[in-house]
Amino acid sequence: MDNNMEEKWIKHYSSWQKMLLVGEGNFSFSSCLARAFGSATNMVATSFDDKVTLLRRYGINCASYLEDLEERGCLVLHEVDVHDMNQHxxxxxxxxxxxxFNFPHAGHVSWLKERDELLIVRHRHLVRAFFESASELLKEDGEVHITHRDDDPYRQWKLEELCETAGFCLKEKVEFNKKDYPGYINKRGGNINGNVTFPLKDCSFTFKFCLQKSGSSLTSNDDDGYHKVREAIANEVSGILAELGSKFGLN
Known part of the structure; x- marks a missing residue:
């Protein structure tokens, strides 16, 4: 990253920021930023899946985005899991x-719908783990951005509650408009219809989180709250599994 170059902006993002993008699907969002900056030496773009899986799922467009990113100096990493990316x-x-982290998702299951509690719990596990590992990779005055739909059932993920357990607080919530990012094509991802887009509607927002200041760091009560959230999620999973076991005669 060369701060002697002219600073360029696209919406919230500057060519002078050192940025990490996680959970990229076809890499069209990363590529959009790189084109706006004219360079990607300030960027690290990652995917959960390996490169072969990505190319099989998203095809030639994904290959083109990856080639463009690497030519512009982006560090591209595959098989990066947000649960432990701080140990990568x-x-x-x-x-x-x-x-x-744009539109995080814990993966599709053929017999679960987005409103089902078990899938919501899985999503909450994912986001909480992301906050925890991101806290160790962020500069003191840095920000974590999660773009997410804020309607039901997605608002049941309770991002603001999850962020607090990792020492973050919500700084700002800004409406997300895909038109602000030319060339970005959001994808469903995963193994079920992964290469189709999903509706963003008019209820998608970029949630900006920052680390709590030292004067407002987690107290013992906050720490108790953190463990209560983890315990509540674990209890939710146990209850749902027991209900499913009873329903399908697995007990």
Whole structure:
């Protein structure tokens, strides 16, 4: 990253920010930022899946985005899990100004719908783990951005509650408009119809989180709250599994 170059902006993002993008699908969002900046030396873009899986799922467009990113100097990493990305051999020594996770999703299950409690619990587990690992990769004055739909059932993920357990607080909530990011094509992802888009409607927002200041760090009561959230999620999972076991005669 060369701060002697002219600073360029696209919406919330600057070519002078060191940024980490996680959970990229076809890499069209990363590529959009790189084109706006004219360079991607300030960017690390990652995917959960390996490269072969991505190319099989998203095809030639994904290959084109990856080639463009690498030509512009982006560090592209595959098989990065947000649960433990702070332990990734390449990432663990880095600090970022902004960490971006667009439309997080814990994966589709053929017999579960988005409104089903078990899938909501899985999503909450994912986001909580992301906050925990992101906290160790973020600069002191950095931000975590999660773009997410804020209607039911998605608002039941309770992002603001989850962020507090990892020492974050909500700084700002800004309406997300895909038109602000030319070339970005949001994808469903996963193994079930992964290469189709999903409706963003008019209820998608970018939630900006920052680390709580030292004067407002987690107290013992907050720490108790953190463990209560984890316990509540575990109890939800146990209850749902017991109900499913009874329903399908697995008990």
């Amino acid at each position: 051999p390449t990432l663990k020594s880095m600090k970022f100004d902004v960490i971006i």
